[in-house]
Amino acid sequence: MFRLLLLSCCFVAAVVGDITGTDPAPGSCICLDATGVNVRDSACGDVIGSANPPQCYKAVGQNVECTLDGILYEFHAVEFGATTGWMAGIYLVMGSDSQCAGGGGPGVCSEVEQVSRAQWGARPPAWAIDPLPSKPVGMGFTHHTVTAFCYTYDECVAQMISIQNYHIDSNGWPDIGYNWLVGEDGRAYEGRGWDKIGAHTYGYNDVAVAVSVIGDFTSRVPNAAAQSALVNIFNCAIQQGILASNYEMFGHRDGGCTACPGDQLYALIRTWPQYSFRDIVNYCVEGLLED
Known part of the structure; x- marks a missing residue:
């Protein structure tokens, strides 16, 4: 059954999955089950990016409960590019290993x-x-x-x-x-x-x-x-x-x-696991320059 849930930055998403109350092992695959989910630098911390289906990320193996805008969430830590990102478990589902392999695996x-x-x-x-x-x-x-x-x-x-x-x-x-x-x-x-x-x-x-x-x-x-x-x-x-x-x-x-x-x-x-939605400095210059 679909539930309409309100994220903290005025975002509405249809959610069907929820890993709240679980303890994903480090390296296991966690996937998005809602669009426009905020990724934070810590549980209930500052927003550093966003994520959308079908993106999946490897779990760090940490989860923390905290209250955001009066709502209790359980945040889960994932490998988010070169840093650790935190997302509310209510917007996440467990994925298969293969879903976290494409675009970011160790490779041969x-x-x-x-x-x-x-x-x-x-x-x-x-x-x-x-x-x-x-x-x-x-x-x-x-x-x-x-x-x-x-x-x-x-x-x-x-x-x-x-x-x-x-x-x-x-x-x-x-x-x-x-x-x-x-x-x-x-x-x-x-x-x-x-x-x-x-x-x-x-x-x-x-x-x-x-x-x-x-x-x-x-x-x-x-x-x-x-x-x-x-x-x-x-x-x-x-x-x-x-x-x-x-x-x-x-x-x-x-x-x-x-x-x-x-x-x-x-x-x-942007659908690949390794793609980062983190905002980076955008240099507006003419052409590609040696810098």
Whole structure:
């Protein structure tokens, strides 16, 4: 039976699940069962984001009762990107392990075919690029290239060469801006590589990595092969110690005045467990800059 419940910031949601009174084990999967649920920095604390179905998060194994606006809630702690988030149990249900695996699991690098710079014929950098100052980083940005799509190895190699040439010769950068790119052939193509400061998301280049999907995803989502490659190459970065296992995924538009990574791809990643609804500083600059 559906119940209408009022959240503390004037939000109404239809709720069918409730884990209040339970003690989810650390690492178990907790899923949203209401839309627009506030995520807080502590039980009854400040709001740091929001979450919606079908998002799921791994439980930390802590729950605390507290009173908010005169109502007693039991808050449960979850891995919310790079931090711990707290949500009221009345808006949550238990999920399966598989629901917390996509988009944020530990990953195995062998699950995605990787094409090295040498294999696709990359130019050497115009000058030396500094390594990331600290690893693992806690943020991963998703982009799209707004170029032609590529469905075969040869097509994707041609796009990689074209993108690198544009970034070096037109933008004046030392190399292609993204750390990695993926094509709709299902392969991941090495850009600058994981251990280099990128030129992808102004203000975040030295504290994040970025993967760009080759093509324009304003009107459609990438095909299944590209989606799988995108998930797996981020997961590979976790395995290699570049990206924190509880990293926050963002779209480029979350940190800049841009439509990137396209409306449809952006809507897709917002359903993945690792996507973070936390508000971050949005730098409005023209183009992607070396910063």
